[in-house]
Amino acid sequence: MRTERLELRPPVEADRARLVELWMDEDFMVFSEGVRNREDANERFDRMLMVADRFPFAKQPVFDLASGTLLGYSGIDTFDYDGRERLEYGYRLDVPARGRGLATEAARALLSLADSMVEELDPVWQREVHALIDPTNRPSQRVAEKCGFRFWRHDLVEGFHDDILRRPLGHAD
Ligand SMILES: CC(C)(COP(=O)(O)OP(=O)(O)OC[C@H]1O[C@@H](n2cnc3c(N)ncnc32)[C@H](O)[C@@H]1OP(=O)(O)O)[C@@H](O)C(=O)NCCC(=O)NCCS
Secondary structure: OEOOOEEEOOOOHHHHHHHHHHHOOOOOOOOOOOOOOHHHHHHHHHHHHHHHHHOOOEOEEEEEOOOOOEEEEEEEEEEEEOOEEEEEEEEEEOHHHOOOOHHHHHHHHHHHHHHHOHHHOOHHHOOEEEEEEOOOOHHHHHHHHHOOOEEEEEEEEOOEEEEEEEEEOOOOO
């Protein structure tokens, strides 16, 4: 998929080295559970491949259209909360790529794809996607708001005190 400035596509094995490097980078991993060691980062990439088999709008690498540089990732994964598995939208860009509206551009494109496929989605997902965001992470809150997410509640999710935002799928704001 292409946007004005980006290319997004499902992950392939050739993306592993760059993403593993990013997941081991402190600046890239700000507002997260922290940097991964090499083994964990590789496991994370394995999961990315697995989730990408389930959803075309799963977390996937984001490339600068002009240079082909891998800038980070954007897309959907799943998480467990309040007794059921739910969809979660997440994004992370390399430091030089931040502050230019690219995270919003990527997320809008993949969320539109998810909206367009809502009829094919298993009803278990209840036509909604969540975002889990540190309450002090204003840039991320803004990206989510601009993509149609709204505050739902604050709670402990997988060991972190996060704001949980929600966005309906199929009929965005
Ligand atoms: C969060 C992140 C993906 C945003 O990427 P980005 O491409 O810079 O985001 P955008 O440029 O699309 O939008 C950022 C918005 O936050 C705003 N913003 C940036 N810094 C801000 C600050 N300190 N306070 C308030 N708003 C801020 C920007 O002004 C912009 O909003 P606007 O368009 O209304 O002006 C990027 O900063 C990142 O990778 N951060 C580290 C990882 C991370 O936090 N991921 C999310 C985990 S939940």
